[in-house]
Amino acid sequence: MSWFADMLGPWRGFAVTFRQMFRPKVTTQYPEEKRVKPQRFHGRHVLNRYPDGMEKCIGCELCAGICPARCIYVRGADNPPDAPVSPGERFGFVYEINMLRCIFCGMCVEACPTEAITMTHLFEMSVTDRDDAIYTKDELLVEPDGTPRHPQPAGPLIDLEELKLGNGWLRATASSGRAAFEGLVAWTPSATFGAEPPERGQTDADVDDGNEGA
Amino acid sequence: MSGLELLVVSGIKVVVAFAFLVLTVLVLVWVERRVVAFMQNRYGPNRAGPGGILQTLADGLKLFFKESMTPRKAQFLLYIAAPVLAVVTALLVFVVIPIGAPVTIGDTTYTLQVTDLDVGVLYILAISSLGVYAVALAGWSSGSKYPLLGSVRSAAQMISYEAALGLALVPVIMFSRTTSLAGIVEAQSGTFGGLLPAWNIVLLPSFVIFLIAGFAETNRAPFDLVEAEQEIVGGYHTEYSGMRFAFFFLAEYINMFNMAALTATFFLGGWNGPLFGPTWLRYVLPVIWFLIKSWVVVFLFIWARGTLPRIRYDQLMAFGWKRLIPVSLVWIMLAMVAIGVRRFGLPWA
Numbered sequence: 001m002s003w004f005a006d007m008l009g010p011w012r013g014f015a016v017t018f019r020q021m022f023r024p025k026v027t028t029q030y031p032e033e034k035r036v037k038p039q040r041f042h043g044r045h046v047l048n049r050y051p052d053g054m055e056k057c058i059g060c061e062l063c064a065g066i067c068p069a070r071c072i073y074v075r076g077a078d079n080p081p082d083a084p085v086s087p088g089e090r091f092g093f094v095y096e097i098n099m100l101r102c103i104f105c106g107m108c109v110e111a112c113p114t115e116a117i118t119m120t121h122l123f124e125m126s127v128t129d130r131d132d133a134i135y136t137k138d139e140l141l142v143e144p145d146g147t148p149r150h151p152q153p154a155g156p157l158i159d160l161e162e163l164k165l166g167n168g169w170l171r172a173t174a175s176s177g178r179a180a181f182e183g184l185v186a187w188t189p190s191a192t193f194g195a196e197p198p199e200r201g202q203t204d205a206d207v208d209d210g211n212e213g214a
Numbered sequence: 215m216s217g218l219e220l221l222v223v224s225g226i227k228v229v230v231a232f233a234f235l236v237l238t239v240l241v242l243v244w245v246e247r248r249v250v251a252f253m254q255n256r257y258g259p260n261r262a263g264p265g266g267i268l269q270t271l272a273d274g275l276k277l278f279f280k281e282s283m284t285p286r287k288a289q290f291l292l293y294i295a296a297p298v299l300a301v302v303t304a305l306l307v308f309v310v311i312p313i314g315a316p317v318t319i320g321d322t323t324y325t326l327q328v329t330d331l332d333v334g335v336l337y338i339l340a341i342s343s344l345g346v347y348a349v350a351l352a353g354w355s356s357g358s359k360y361p362l363l364g365s366v367r368s369a370a371q372m373i374s375y376e377a378a379l380g381l382a383l384v385p386v387i388m389f390s391r392t393t394s395l396a397g398i399v400e401a402q403s404g405t406f407g408g409l410l411p412a413w414n415i416v417l418l419p420s421f422v423i424f425l426i427a428g429f430a431e432t433n434r435a436p437f438d439l440v441e442a443e444q445e446i447v448g449g450y451h452t453e454y455s456g457m458r459f460a461f462f463f464l465a466e467y468i469n470m471f472n473m474a475a476l477t478a479t480f481f482l483g484g485w486n487g488p489l490f491g492p493t494w495l496r497y498v499l500p501v502i503w504f505l506i507k508s509w510v511v512v513f514l515f516i517w518a519r520g521t522l523p524r525i526r527y528d529q530l531m532a533f534g535w536k537r538l539i540p541v542s543l544v545w546i547m548l549a550m551v552a553i554g555v556r557r558f559g560l561p562w563a
Contacts (some may be wrong), residue, residue, distance in 0.1 A: 017517060017520045020252070024255070027256050093470050
């Protein structure tokens with residue numbers, strides 16, 4: 001009967017497709033269900049503050065210099081001596097990112113000497129006007145208490161909690177520059193977040209940042 | 215029936231048939247996308263309306279509001295005539311398909327088909343041949359190379375498989391002794407020994423050949439070389455957009471449903487099926503049987519598309535001319551012998 005089995009061979013595919021119809025689906029029903037993003041996901045940028053409310057950005061323009069898409073525009077200015085914006089000589093006076101040009105490579109995060117710019121998990125940034133795609137400092141900089149700002153209101157697509165997630169890329173590259181960072185946690189604490197909890201292989205620096213953690 | 219009454223009744227039938235076909239296509243496109251998606255462990259369109267059933271309507275509206283582009287080198291008159299011709303020929307095939315048992319109201323009996331032609335089978339073959347013109351003209355008048363290649367392929371394919379399609383129907387006609395579709399359905403109304411319905415599917419080789427040729431005739435997978443995206447972009451309708459493209463799309467799916475309805479009519483007993491209940495139900499049930507049978511064949515079409523890879527062009531031609539046509543010729547001869555024996559007895563008896 002092997003000739004019979006051979007003859008049926010080409011038709012076995014029909015059984016396969018029929019069977020597959022009753023299998024569970026692999027599609028994620030976005031936006032009702034969202035997939036869990038990797039910890040080091042490259043999403044929208046934020047400009048961080050120290051726990052005391054000072055801006056981390058010192059207006060050095062290294063991020064703009066390294067940006068392969070040339071989407072970052074920064075202009076530094078001298079800190080006013082009586083009311084300094086950042087703990088240093090200068091601060092980021094103008095900070096703009098053109099999100100239509102940005103390729104989300106994260107090199108700005110790597111270049112930043114003060115960990116002022118980091119990436120979050122939010123990627124739903126569609127706009128109806130090209131001008132709206134240029135994020136200014138107003139939108140990038142977090143509130144003094146550490147709450148991120150966003151030009152659009154929260155909705156089924158925009159989960160503002162995602163803006164609070166993840167300095168993962170920073171963790172991988174800061175200080176030692178090695179993905180398998182070992183030793184003490186070496187990044188600076190941020191408003192709201194405080195000191196980030198250590199990753200695998202790291203020990204807690206137990207920095208007293210004056211902020212009762214996230 | 216007086217002349218005016220005939221006119222009114224025919225008019226109503228035409229409008230109903232048109233509405234039925236357009237509605238069928240709306241559902242058909244959605245069903246195809248959903249079924250193929252399920253076979254690929256996806257959901258398919260499930261957003262517009264309950265279960266996504268309004269997706270086709272949304273797509274149609276989108277196409278309606280889109281710009282219809284015309285290539286500079288197009289032969290304008292033929293370029294805009296081709297999609298119309300495609301839809302018209304697709305609609306015309308449906309005219310002779312009976313979708314239900316004749317309904318008697320008062321003294322008049324109305325057939326549930328737009329018109330019952332005595333030469334129904336020939337009419338169908340003739341009209342579907344005309345459909346090739348739409349494809350050929352569309353490809354040529356676009357003034358572009360891929361549409362031309364696509365239309366040449368398509369015309370060659372449709373002409374080749376039309377021979378097999380027609381030959382597959384010869385035994386059906388011989389056993390039914392009529393070329394009227396209503397007559398063919400009527401001929402399948404009995405049973406074999408009171409058990410099995412006397413459907414023409416017992417002419418299994420004819421059924422198989424007709425189905426395969428039907429796949430090819432409607433340019434569907436695995437014979438969809440006409441639209442082999444990897445090779446010739448969209449085939450003959452590459453240069454069409456907006457409503458003109460929607461016309462080709464509509465024609466394609468009407469043709470698919472027509473082919474399924476014809477398969478049901480020729481081989482699955484058309485609207486024949488068990489009847490019961492009050493009088494009105496006896497008129498409704500045949501329509502339901504017809505629809506169920508047609509949609510089963512539609513499912514076969516979709517199933518084949520979800521399963522089989524596209525075959526190569528030379529394989530397509532070789533299969534048509536060297537396999538299907540000889541097999542159908544042999545089968546016709548066997549059928550002739552069977553009829554002769556039934557009528558005159560065995561030659562040595």
